[in-house]
Amino acid sequence: MKSNITKFEMIYRILEDNSFDRSKLVPILQVVQKEYGYLPEEILDFIASSLDISYSKIYGVATFFTYFTLQPKGKHIIKICTGTACHVKKSTDIVNIIKNKLEIKNEEFSSKDNLFTIETVACLGTCGLAPVLIIDDNIQGKMTSDKAVNLVDAILKQERSK
Amino acid sequence: MKYLTVNGIKILFSNEKNILEIMKKKCIDIPTLCYHKELSVYGACRLCIVEVEGRGILPACSTLPENAMxxxxxxxxxxEIRKIIIELMLANHDRxxxxCAKSETCSLQILSRRFGIDEIRFRNVTNKKSKDSSTYSLIVDPSKCVLCGSCVRFCDEIQGIGVLDFMxxxxxxxxxxxxNNMNLLSSGCVYCGQCIRVCPTGAIVPKSEVNYVxxxxSNPNKKVIVAIAPAxxxxxxxxxxxSDKNGTKIAGKIVSALRxxxxxxxxxxxxxxxxxxxxEANEFMDRLEKMKNIPMFTSCCPAWVIFVEKYYPDFIxxxxxxxxxxxxxxxxxxxxMPKILGVSKENLVVVSIVPCTAKKFEARRHELSKEGIADIDYVLTVHELVRMIEESGLDFRKIDISSFDMPCGxxxxxxxxxxxxxGVTEAVLRNIMNNNGKCDKDVIDANKFTRFDFVRGDEGLRKVKVNLNGKDLNIAIVHGLKNASKILESIKSNDNEKDKYSFVEVMACPGGCVGGAGQPIYKNLNVRNARTKMLYENDRIIKFHNPQDNLYVSKIYKDHFGNPGxxxxxxxxxxxxxxxxxxKKVFEIYRPLNDDYVKINICFGNNCIQKGAKDILKHIVKFIENNNYENNIGISISICLEKCSKGPIVTVAEEVIEFCNFELAEKTIIKKLRDKIRG
Incomplete structure (x- = not known):
């Protein structure tokens, strides 16, 4: 079995890089989020004690910014815009259809195999292309339910052929 | 002198930090839910808005007063704006x-009445969130929270703990x-309950035990004994x-009511x-003589005791x-009492009435019980006493005065x-100084007792020096746990001669028990000061002032305990x-698949890090990998094992290695592995 030592050393390095400065909490969390894709609770706890701030404060910061997540994110991230323009063009339908397709329950964000994570965002600033969806950093405009399902299918096919 | 005009009337001011303070001083009560003088300005509730000529509508709590405003x-x-704000709050409030335990004293309720709100124009959007009643002391009900942040700020700024925060x-x-799975019990809460005091609504309330009492x-087989705390x-x-000048009249009324x-x-x-x-004075003199475990900390404040146990175990x-x-x-x-009253120990119910929520926890401490029977059965706060009096239908204002029962009254x-x-420090000084010699700061009062009133005061951190038989004793008197942390840190760093204390008194609540969370809620510091004054006045008129003069205490010692100590x-x-x-969480570096393995725990507290915990960790991991022990050994990191003076600390299968180094770690690991194989 492989040890977690590299993981631990990395967190330690992140903290050292930021000179254990509590005012750099957000940058520290950003790096952790980047490395892991999410903020594991045991790491938050370690950061809290190392920086000598209360756990609830870190937890507050981690739950305040939508950038941070406390659950592991899937391999492929689908962001769907629910800003006003996209909402009017029925982006919520697209959310529901994809969730249905991937069997993701209402309150969940990631599929069971952790292949997909669905996020809704407030506005992507491309209202002219509404409704907008981003799969793995590819912006897809003028989305329809069928198109969205096709995109997901394409990725699923790719994953299965691996 | 600077001035401002409020509703056409000139008001002078000097160095107040905001408009709200000036108004308060001039008896104009601007509504607010989130402003507390002792805390930072937050500006969350927006109820304190005022119109400033030429600048529009501004919050009074965070606006600097300027001349001729x-x-x-x-x-x-x-x-109208205030009304809308209150209505919006009520629309999102579990009404x-x-x-509600806070009914009639709830600031939101009072403001709603004050502004004549007879209708809420917004749809009720409350969704009931689950209550946190995991502790013995408080109940947190987020459905009644207005997010004013007072509790968050108090816990962080005055107590320095920061248990609560927004999520x-x-x-x-x-x-x-x-x-996600955290509640107050599993957090770092010390149950001081000051969040209850600053909470404007019923979102945080003491846990009531009235019904059990x-x-x-009403059980005819039980005899119920009660005692009330000084505050x-x-x-x-x-x-x-x-109102009462010295509290004796009110104490007498409480006794009648309880009877x-x-x-x-x-x-x-x-x-x-x-x-x-x-x-305690006997213990102190003993420790002083042996110079063991000095400074001695007082133990009467349960929140302070839990604070040390949770945050500074080195000082236990x-x-x-x-x-x-x-x-x-x-x-x-x-x-x-079982003998005096002729009942069995099981049928004796002991109730205490205190100004404190942490005492509720203290009463459930395993250490305060004998043979499975708790020493104190129920603990009531003053809120609960008031409720009992009201429930019994007594007219407290008119009730007669009667006296406490003997011997313990x-x-x-x-x-x-x-x-x-x-108070504790003063009492200890009265005992040891009058028993053991003279103090150079004796003040002979009109009543001819030696007072030590130089220890009195309102500041959160006071330092005094007394001379006991030619030896200087540094004493610190602290209230508020952030101040306590300051003292503990200065003792830890141990480099200043001035910080060599002999005796440290700590009370978790500002002002001591008079300002406790179980007391009726006060918003004005004068109220707390009046309570303090009442205690000192009571002390002044009472016949004896030194604890050793309490004849009944001496008698109980003689009959049951012999000498102190x-x-x-x-x-x-x-x-x-x-x-x-x-x-409870630890960071797992490595864990074998089967559960039967030797656990190694490495402390990564700040102190141990400085002393090389990182190298030790690296070495141990390498050592295990080189020797193929992976299936038999698990390694985890603890944030702090709280033995900072003896770091780096490593534990191997429950054995604590202090001042750990490579050889010591290797030797112990091999020893424990052998023990395991031998079974």
């Missing part, structure tokens, strides 16, 4: 007012101790609109405070092992002043403390 506080526009954002925001009272008599009058309610014996915890001092031996007055009350009464002034910050006294009047881990 023209302010209007009651324009139609402002009134179960008749069943999520927008409509999902709520206060919580952090973490009524049940015990209780200072504050209950506020609820009933009674009417059906308690068999009514005692005074001040008596046990006298006893605590006799025991420094806490006086004497029980708090409540703890002594429980054990003494459960020892002597007799007290000296030393026991009375326990209820305020500095004797074996019997240790059994009944002392207690133990234990390290209470803040968090």
């Amino acid at each position: 023209q302010i209007r506080t009651n324009t139609e526009r402002i009134k 179960e007012c008749p069943t 999520n954002r927008g409509a999902q925001s709520k206060i919580c101790p952090g973490g 009524w049940k015990a009272l 209780v008599r200072t504050a209950i009058g506020e609820v009933f609109g009674l 009417y309610i059906g308690f068999t014996k009514i005692f005074d915890i001040s008596f046990f405070a006298d006893m605590t001092i006799v025991e 031996p420094n806490i006086s092992s004497c029980r708090s007055p409540q703890g002594m009350y429980g054990s003494v009464v459960k020892k002597i 007799f007290k000296t002034g030393a026991g009375i002043i326990f209820g305020t910050s500095g 004797s074996k019997q006294a240790c059994e009944y009047l002392h207690t133990r403390y234990k390290y209470a881990k803040k968090f």
Whole structure:
């Protein structure tokens, strides 16, 4: 079995890089989020004690910014815009259809195999292309339910052929 | 002199930091839910808005007063905005007012009445969130929270703990101790309950035990004994609109009320405070002689004790092992009263009435029980006493005065002043100075008793020096746990001669017990000061001032415990403390698949990191990998094993290695592996 030592050393390095400065909490969390894709609770706890701030404060910061997540994110991230323009063009339908397709329950964000994570965002600033969806950093405009399902299918096919 | 004009009237001001303070001083009550003088300005509730000529509508709490400012506080526009704010809050509030513990004292309710809100124009969007009633002391109900942040700021700024904070954002925001599965019990809460005091609504309230007490009272087989703490008599009058110069009249009324309610014996915890001092002063002199575990910390504030246990376990031996007055009350009464009253120990119910929520927790401490029977059965706060009096239908204003039962109703002034910050120190000084020599700061009062009133005061951190038989003793008197942390850190760093204390008194609540969370809620510091004054006044008029002059204490010692510090006294009047881990989580570096393995735990607290914990970790991992021990050894990181002075700390299968180095670690690991193989 492989040890977690590299993981631990990395967190330690992140903290050292930021000179254990509590005012750099957000940058520290950003790096952790980047490395892991999410903020594991045991790491938050370690950061809290190392920086000598209360756990609830870190937890507050981690739950305040939508950038941070406390659950592991899937391999492929689908962001769907629910800003006003996209909402009017029925982006919520697209959310529901994809969730249905991937069997993701209402309150969940990631599929069971952790292949997909669905996020809704407030506005992507491309209202002219509404409704907008981003799969793995590819912006897809003028989305329809069928198109969205096709995109997901394409990725699923790719994953299965691996 | 600078001035501003409020509603056309000129008001002078000097160096107030905001408009709200000036208004308060001039008896204009601007509505607010989130402003507290002792806390930072937050500006969350927006209710304190005023119209400033030429600048528009501004919050009074965070606006600097300027000379010749023209302010209007009651324009139609402002009134309408305030109304809307309150209505919006109510629309998102669990409006179960008749069943709310805060009913009638709730600021939101009062403001709603004040602004004549007879209709809420917005749809009710409350979704009931689950209550946190995991502790013995408080209940947190996020559905009643208005997100003013007072509790968050108090816990962080005054207590320095920061247990509560906001989580999520927008409509999902709520206060919580952090973490999905985290509640107050598993957090770092010390149950001081000051969040209750600053909470404007019923979102944080003390946990009530009234119903259990009524049940015990109505059981004919049970005899119920009650005692009231010194600070209780200072504050209950506020609820009933009674004033008293020295608290004796109100104490007498409380005794009558309790007798009417059906308690068999009514005692005074001040008596046990006298006893605590006799025991504690004896312990102090003993420690001073042996120079062991000096500085000695007081142990009467349970929130402070938990604070040390959770955050500064290094200092546990420094806490006086004497029980708090409540703890002594429980054990003494459960020892002597069954015989006097002719009941079995099981049928004796012991209730205490205190100004404190942490005492509720203290009463459930395993250490304060004998053979599975708790020494104190129920703990009521002053809120709960008021409720019992109201429930029994007594007219507290008109009720007669009667006196406490003997023997445990007799007290000296030393026991009375326990209820305020500095009181314990003063009482200890009265004992040791009058027993052991003269102090150079003697003040002979008109009543001809030696006072030590230089320890009195309102500052959160006071340092005094006394001379005991030619030896200087540094004493620190602290209230508020952030100040306590300061003292502990300065003792830890140990480089300043001035910081070599002999005795440290700490009370978790600002002002001591008079400002406790179980007291009627006060918003104005003058109220707290009046309570303190009442205790000192009571001390002044009482006949005896030194705890050693309490004849009944001497008698109980003679009959049951022998001398202070004797074996019997240790059994009944002392207690133990234990390290209470803040968090259970550890960071796992490595864990074998099967459960049967040798656990290695490496401390990564700041101190151990400095002393090379990182290298030790690396070395141990390498050592294990090189020798292929992976299937038999698991390694985890603990944030702090709380033995900072002996770091780096590594534990191998429960064995603690202090001052760990590579060889020591390797040797112990091999030894433990061998032990395991041998079974």
